[in-house]
Amino acid sequence: MNINKSMITAELTIIPIGTSKTSLSKYIAAAVAALDNDGIKYELTGMGTLLESNDLEKIFSAIKAAHEAVFKTGAERVATNIKIDERRDEEKTIKDKVSSVTQKLDKFN
Numbered sequence: 001m002n003i004n005k006s007m008i009t010a011e012l013t014i015i016p017i018g019t020s021k022t023s024l025s026k027y028i029a030a031a032v033a034a035l036d037n038d039g040i041k042y043e044l045t046g047m048g049t050l051l052e053s054n055d056l057e058k059i060f061s062a063i064k065a066a067h068e069a070v071f072k073t074g075a076e077r078v079a080t081n082i083k084i085d086e087r088r089d090e091e092k093t094i095k096d097k098v099s100s101v102t103q104k105l106d107k108f109n
Contacts, residue, residue, distance in 0.1 A: 007091040010059050011083040013048040014066060018076030027070045034069035038062040043094060048081075052094050056086065 016027040032049065035042045040062040043050040049066075053059050063082060070078045092100075 005091045006054050006086060006088045007093060008053055008056055008059055008084060008086045009094055009097070010051040010063070010085070011048050012051060012063055012066065013081040014070055015079040015081070016070050016073075016075035016077075017079060019074070027073050027075055030069040030073040031066035034065040035062055038065050050094055054091070056084075059084065 014028065014031050016024055019027070032042075032044055035049070035051075038058075038061060040058055041052045042062075043052075051059055051062060053062075063080065067078055067080045
């Protein structure tokens with residue numbers, strides 16, 4: 001096992017609770033701005049945000065910043081769901097993982 005090849009991907013979903021409106025985009029925008037300020041590599045999707053780093057502490061720090069940003073925007077309660085995938089045998093990025101599946105799709109078409 002080679003820890004130098006470690007690549008960590010995480011899926012982050014932040015759910016503001018106790019808001020006065022059903023639209024949550026201003027809260028999510030604040031969370032994403034916090035990720036920008038943190039400097040972590042991320043990809044925003046319609047249902048959550050994917051994070052990527054070779055340092056688990058950077059992942060946790062970015063998640064904390066995004067979580068706190070939602071409170072600072074006025075949410076009274078915040079539920080944050082996190083999934084982490086850490087691989088230490090190969091350095092595989094999010095793009096690499098998607099590409100691997102896409103290539104295999106040819107066998108089914």
